Amino acid sequence: MRITAPGIDFDAIRTEFALDGDFPAAALAEADGARDGFAADRVDRTDLSLVTIDPPTSMDLDQALHLERADAGFVLHYAIADVAAVVRPGGSLDAETRRRGQTYYLPDGSVPLHPRVLSEGASSLLPDQVRPAALWRIDLDENAEPVAVDVRRALVRSVARFDYAGVQADHRRGTLHSSISALPEFGRLRAASALRRGAIELKLPEQAVVADGAGWRLEVEPRTEADDWNAEVSLLTGMCAARMMLDARIGLVRTLPPAPDDAVAALRRSARSLGLPWPEDVPVGSMLAGLDPNTPEALAMMSDATALLRGADYAAFDGGAPDLTVHAGIGAPYAHVTAPLRRLGDRFATEVCLAVCSGEEVPWWVRQALPRLPDTMRGSDQLAGKVDRACVDLAEVSVLADRVGETFDAVVLRSAERKRDAEVFVLDPIVVARCAGDPPEGVRVPVRLVSADAVTRRVQFAYEL
Template identity: 45%
Template sequence: MPYSHIGVRRSAAQQSLAQALAALSEEFKLPDGFDPDVLAEVADVIAGHELPTPDLTALPFITIDPPTSQDLDQAMHLERNGDGYVVHYAIADVPSFVPAGGPLDSETRRRGQTIYTPGQRIPLHPLPLSEGAASLFANDPRSAYVWEIHLAADGSQTSAMVRRATVQSIAKLGYEQAQEMYDAGTAPAAFAGTLALLAEIGTKRIALERARGGASLNVPAQEVDFIDGRYVLEFRPGLPIEDWNAQISLLTGMAAAGLMIEGKVGILRTMPAPDEEAIAAYRRQTVVLGKPWGTDMAYGAYLRTLDTSEPKHLALMHAATTLFRGASYTPFNGTLPEQLTQAAVAAPYAHTTAPLRRLVDRFVLAICAALSANEDVPEWAIAALEELPEIMADSNQLANKVDRAAIDTVEAALLRHYVGGEFDAVVLAGPKKNGHTTRSAAARSSIQITTPAVSAYCEGDLEPGTVVRVKLVAVDIAKRSVKFVQAASEPVV
């Protein structure tokens, strides 16, 4: 979701954009707060919550997140083990705070996930839980599901298990702060080793990802600003430490999938490989934007060649989402499904590291812990398996609609002062109707403009893969609409 975490700077000059974004909550009927019975249950559960054994507070865990985050799902401690490594990855113990069948359980099933709009967040759980008792704050003992994953010298997994335990983070780091500490060698001794090993393990896991044909979308954080009378996007390029951090999460999701496959019960995050049409469309775009994707390179390897500090490369990274489609949740109990892999990961994979923000992770954690202990999987977790795919599909659909609306709003704001201007644009796809290309004077074709780097539609039947001259004739931020027409009858190339 490329624009999900855009921050909108509050100023009088941006009120039209801010108001349009604020209206998204009402338009999409997003939840507003939690009912009293939910809040009462949360208060009771928090008051009676007990920390589990074993006590692992002697391990110096740290969290690495966006600096303003308060819902801290993960904490890590990394150490050497001979010529290999041990990854200790603590995940917020949400299951112990959500009684099965209670008001909070029902409400989280209704929501499915936390939904983001620029400058606003609709949380999956009430804040006393998600930004309080269950969040892995520094210097405060917390209940967690602690993964212990052993790696060989090359970073490949040799074993994995998970159990509930009490942990304590010793530092809450932002990405830039952690990167600066690593680069300068100024991290405190208590966690300098974890930062050093994060780079070492992360680099090795990236190499393994390349070898198996996996791909990662590393989209920079973005912020809308208003400078000299125009809306502009400011981009914060992704940091290496964000990539390394993501590899630990991917590792854990793959470990969770392995445990559930071996136990023949659970729910996987699956996705088919991209189809030929999507690949062909993306290849055309890479050519026009000056960074051709050769046929001898896997798409995961190609994405890692993109420098997102370059506007055209950034546009290509966003456009690569067309290759990551068809993801679903696949439950099973007793018989393994035919589809086991997630194509972007290029391996079996499960969502398990973000239970404060995503419903399905709560169930995966409980299932994996039971399997690790050779215990019966909780009945409440098994009972939810068939229901979870629909819940998550519906919530993902809503999140995507909200995200698309936010994108359209921001892009309309960016183009507001360009009305009457002309641009070179690459035609990504011709007009379609009912899944088939249609020839119609009223049809619209999908286009990509490089500066500013936005996607839009242009009236007319345009040839995919060509570069055409287009004119922006209208923009409406409130309606999040832009209108382009051809400025010339012949394509540029």
């Protein structure tokens, strides 16, 4: 059954979190008059048949790729929008983007990091448009492991725009565009590499609020193999960038500490209680990857495994290396460099990599900004998480407002803890909420809707034997 809620006011959330879509006049003027500040330094690579893969409604296209099979393995070309070419250091637009930190996405539209004339226009890698880019070339062996990496400024042109569902459908039909025909093989090899590194991927359902006629509904965010293959391109580039910056002893990386022993021990206890086999010699990531994510037990196990991925942060360094250099969830050093239209730190990390590859000094404005970037990115990430949660919570309350007292089917993601109710995943409508009554973890149970409070944006269920 599809349940739709009319007239949800997401502007209230914009107001609550002080998200202002308007830019200062001086910043808009800079964006309107922006010109490529590195035009003389670019190589012309418009000969590459690059393509983009993004959600169908996206206009801020940061990345375009070309992947081909080679005698020794693969050659990946990955073009990233060159935002530093159009944002003047120390200018009004630079200051405004540093204040915002990133683009904030709400169901009815975004609050962009950059004015749309840039992020959805002159800097976006839209099809059939010549654009300035930071062009990565990564040579890989037969196992899709990198053997040589380079990044330089270039002019590029995307020849086609795809979305994930379309790429998946083309793969099934055997009609993938020649620029990504090697993507499925590459993606599978990189996924195998992730398991060897000890990476941990949690396949939990992600709620999405989507337009439905004049109203809104909740659904599980669709994810295809094509999503995973494309994500591996970005992850690989981020790992190469982090290694480059660490070797040069300057940059900005993402970090996540290894899970403490007691968290892993607790997860093993959860596996035993859920009846899930986990041999002692099998790493966490491999065990989770072997689960069928559609079963109640697997959903509960992956929900418990989120305890292993706490403490993500940013580390800036100049002249040394941070105490923690790896991202335990990825199993390697990692940096954000592939979404500069949407994320502030990517612009600065990319500049470090460009300078390292060209043998030039890292620009003064990058060195000056590095120490402050972790705080900026940490704060904007936290705000983005709150905004996402508020939008979903508001939609949950709205779709359930007139159904208090009804019973729903749910999977128990977490059993009750001291001072906290259980957490359940209601199957229709798609809702994740607290549940009183201590239902058993990892099973499907009926739960009764106790309240859907529009003021607190909180939904409460109860499990009654």
